[in-house]
Amino acid sequence: MKSRTIADLLSKENTLQDVEIKGWVRTFRANRFIALNDGSTINNIQCVVDFENTEETTLKRITTGAAVHIKGTLTESQGKGQSVEIHVKSIEILGDSDPETFPIQPKKHSFEFLRENAHLRTRTNTFSAVMRLRSSLSFAIHKYFNENGFYYMHTPIITGSDAEGAGEMFRVSNLDAKNPPLDEAGNVNYKEDFFGKETNLTVSGQLEAETFAMSLGKVYTFGPTFRAENSNTSRHLAEFWMIEPEVAFMDLAGNMDLAEDFMKSVLSYILEHNREDLEFLESRLLDEEKTKPQAERSEMSLIEKIKFVVDNNFKRVSYTEAIDILRDCKPNKKKKFKYIIEEWGADLQSEHERYLVEKHFNCPVILFDYPANIKAFYMRLNEDGKTVRAMDILFPGIGEMVGGSQREERLDVLKEKMKALDIDEEELWWYLDLRKYGTAVHSGFGLGFERLVMFATGMGNIRDVIPFPRTPQNAEF
Template identity: 55%
Template structure:
């Protein structure tokens, strides 16, 4: 008999039919009448399947009555209507096999609430909890929807390198990699001699696949990359990770307006997908984490996005009378408190800001005719602020060269990127969205470390 997922049994199982299920025991309680109720979960959905085992079950006392939370089982039985409250059906056990026992004195996930801080210390077991099982299912659904969205629109999925010799953002927050014995690094004229290293030059973990995605966009049209990226920013906040996943579409023959249109369509598609496919998990988050989760997603899935320039936003914030922690001034980057004020108090809807000062944006963004601002855009949503950042890319060779030099980067590292502006350059644009920040927004989880399976943060490399 083939194994059936609990999700499929609970959503469409046939009473009177026999099923085989596998999973982990959540609870067991025994009746004075000589039978036991076992709650089994296999991770396919939030709900448990109730098993009924009576004294006629083989080795009832030696097996069933020894079951504890965490034990893994294979069960065969007859599905029947449940007379009890809280479940439509239950499985009458006919055969039960224990794959793995869990000692109740040492198994840390007993039937009580555990803090998220504690659960981070047992990341190998926390997916068995309701919260982290739900996070994993939402993350999976969002990842699937990302690929579906772009594939349905003819985008090509491009795998960009994790190891790179360039700095896409020009911020310098890079993880450097080497095969050198750090106790005997070769030095030539007072500097590290990277010619003897594995790649023969300095190498880093990538902060973005964008630059390489542009290569393929300027040959094949519309592409996207979706993979891990790394930032060596020494930030221990609830919104930052050292390793996270980014989706980055890149479109040839596209200017900023088309980039913004795609970003809105993309977000609303993802919100609708999660509402349609993760309802049970969202109801859990709505009940126990953030009571506005479902309402927010339903509103944003259909709501228009306000569009205004960075300069207009600065004027609104300056005249707001609000006492911000960080001062507002033209030429400074907006903080989360500023972005949220615009979304939650000024417009009461998502906002797209455009045309930022060139001094606070990367070198690759297209310079506006005023020479002071670039064709950048940030999509802001309530609760968190920026969720997408993008731009039209600089497609003029001379301007790009000047921007690289102004940013203090080594021109030789970007010879190939400049070449794209010499041979058939076109207007092109794209954006980046961090998967973890999106999942954090969808679920209402307070810390980004709880929406990635194994968080990498300053001082933490466990699991």
């Protein structure tokens, strides 16, 4: 007799055999029915206890949250909604769970409460489903790149460069806090941070990924990135995971094709492999929708939304076209935008992005050719001298999912741009070398993994799709 997972037991027609299972009690009803879960599936298996032949002391220890080891016979179930159940022959309590203090009771908890108990929240259906989907999406991402000839590269976490030039970095320092080195003016000399170099946590692996693209051709990174922005929104984290492909000899049009194909592929993967979790999350969302006024309810269910993205082309729109749409529109009859777009060159706020994807086009939108002065220094300048080959992919319900570009491959143009932005050439001498030795057209993008998980699970807050969220409020775990 071999120990099996609940997913395995529920997926096969193998009744009337002895089985052995370990898991956590979700509920125990009428001194007889245990709903057991082991994390392998959203579904519990019902274990029927022969209470007359089980000691009273053991029965008392079968409480929500307890870890148990059950031996019994797998039998066809008479109960509704389950094909099989286990008739328990023996039960061992591996770990007690005090019902008075165990925070995860069999009832609806608020997501705020569960965030404070992030170490236990994956004992709930919602969070276990989200984490299984997160895992599946990670696998699908590696699978996609592997099958398409990309190499997986690890880029540094501690780095001396600010890839985005936005200054949103966490300093990394091994300075002696009690006795820090001082500069001539008597201030702490942070230039000594990391054995004599000023360093920070990476905001993006892109610049290093470019070095690999310029030798291995097609590469990607998938790792943690850090942003010291104090944004308390439902879409920002201080620590998040980013997927960044980078490809030599590929232009912006190729970059858009790659991003679209990639996203469709990983989303199809979960439609095929994570059906039960998606159906569970979909029904959770339907319940939530019922509490809203009719006009605000979503027309599509979670699975329909994912299918829609997989089956339809993303709309490709230039920044200039988008501005024309936004300039003379009102999001609804009464209310205008908080920030009115008056002029070409203005940066889009999330309300504008949402209007474009959710009201105007009603599908994912790839916005491209942005004004140079609102985008990062490394983007390829267009022939018009004022726009760059940038692209952002906007998703309904999420906003910006992807940011990418064709990179500036011309040494002189790049140097000029850096000078205008006061970026020290010496800091990025190695990056400039790529333009000196065998430069070529190349492009890539960054996809915020948690935003993809939000879309795929329908979760409304980014803090609920990462195991331990790092935000200005959440850092104790």
